[in-house]
Amino acid sequence: MLVMRRRAGESFLIGEVEIQVLEVGGSRVKLGIRAPAEMAIVRQEVQVTETENRAAAVPVSRGMIDTLLRQLGR
Amino acid sequence: MPQIRTESFGEIEFAESAVFRFPLGLPAFEDEREFVFVERPGTAPLLFMQSVTSHTLCFILLPILAVDPEYQLVLEEDQAAILGLSSTRPRIGEDVLCAAIVRAARRPDEVPTANLLAPLVVNFRNGLGVQVIQPGTRYSHCHPLLKTEELAPCS
Numbered sequence: 001m002l003v004m005r006r007r008a009g010e011s012f013l014i015g016e017v018e019i020q021v022l023e024v025g026g027s028r029v030k031l032g033i034r035a036p037a038e039m040a041i042v043r044q045e046v047q048v049t050e051t052e053n054r055a056a057a058v059p060v061s062r063g064m065i066d067t068l069l070r071q072l073g074r
Numbered sequence: 075m076p077q078i079r080t081e082s083f084g085e086i087e088f089a090e091s092a093v094f095r096f097p098l099g100l101p102a103f104e105d106e107r108e109f110v111f112v113e114r115p116g117t118a119p120l121l122f123m124q125s126v127t128s129h130t131l132c133f134i135l136l137p138i139l140a141v142d143p144e145y146q147l148v149l150e151e152d153q154a155a156i157l158g159l160s161s162t163r164p165r166i167g168e169d170v171l172c173a174a175i176v177r178a179a180r181r182p183d184e185v186p187t188a189n190l191l192a193p194l195v196v197n198f199r200n201g202l203g204v205q206v207i208q209p210g211t212r213y214s215h216c217h218p219l220l221k222t223e224e225l226a227p228c229s
Contacts, residue, residue: 045191048191049101050101052175052189053103053133053205057131065120068120
């Protein structure tokens, strides 16, 4: 992983995407992103949750419920 | 009484007051705003959250405290506002229902997991819900629900 030090107000480029550090305080960093409108920008934890929700959204059958209860030791 | 024909439970009836509303939908299901909780005999502690609008969409849930009795829920202020809560630390089971979405195992070498990173939180008083993502915590999006020697890696 590339590691780079930046101060508030400084920026860097990934291809044509510019990311600027706007504010640093405590454990939080505020970033500004300048990117083409068609480029999707999503927080990593939101993407993880989207993937997890899609995987969990399956038709529930009695067999699935019984297997799950058995695995949970109920 | 309204009815829905569901893939998982056949025809179910529900009271309008039993509908929970998620103003933002759920990540990947942003258009799904209304759900009902379905109870089935002999399935405790599992809960089932059925979409009112999509008859095929149902989630299996576990009360978060059944997975982790010490679970810490901290809301962002905007999440508390959407839920109509004045506190960002609502009491689980008293102010809000807090439940984890369960992913059943798909293969024999997999274990079922619960998403503790992003629990569903519903305010008991107004029936409003949000899926609350808690980044920066130690909670996993694929917390294994079994203790086995070899856990299938989850992604």
